[in-house]
Amino acid sequence: MPSAQTVNVGKQASVDVWVNGVSSTADAVGGFTVYLNYNGSLVSLAPIFGSQLNEFTDSSATASQAYASAFASLSATSADLFASQVNSFKLVTFTFQTTVLGTSHLTLDGASSLSNADGSASLDFTIGRDATLTAVPEPSTCVAGLVTALLAAMPAVRRRFARR
Secondary structure, three states: OOOEEEEEOOOEEEEEEEEEEEOOHHHOOOEEEEEEEOOOOOEEEEEEEEEOOOOEEEEEEOOOEEEEEEEOOOOOOHHHHHHHHOEEEEEEEEEEEEOOOEEEEEEEOOOOEEEOOOOOOEOOOOOOOOEEEEEEOOHHHHHHHHHHHHHHHHHHHHHHHHHO
């Protein structure tokens, strides 16, 4: 996951979850369950998920946690999966809609899991860094606020110069 993203309020931001260290067919990921925690009062999960495995079995979201689960097709072998996963690959993409100003911390939950090609064994993994998603005002909103403040100050400036 990226360490931080800054996005204008009302815009979308995507967060990719990557798997690194796939060095043999025994490490090939054939299935996963990912839980991503976030602040639902600041961002909402868009109904867009993507996965390298392309066989979603389930995806959902609550007010504070996104969930995605998938398994590779039954015809995929360990060798097939390994060929597309050597070293690192994007496991899943979560897309968020920013709703209000603020910063939401994004953390992978410890209940997340990876399994081998046939689903018979869990793979050991370490959760990397957490991320933040910060919603900021649109630049045009800032400019409009500045122009409004200047216009509001104009009568006071005129009166001050008229007295001189």
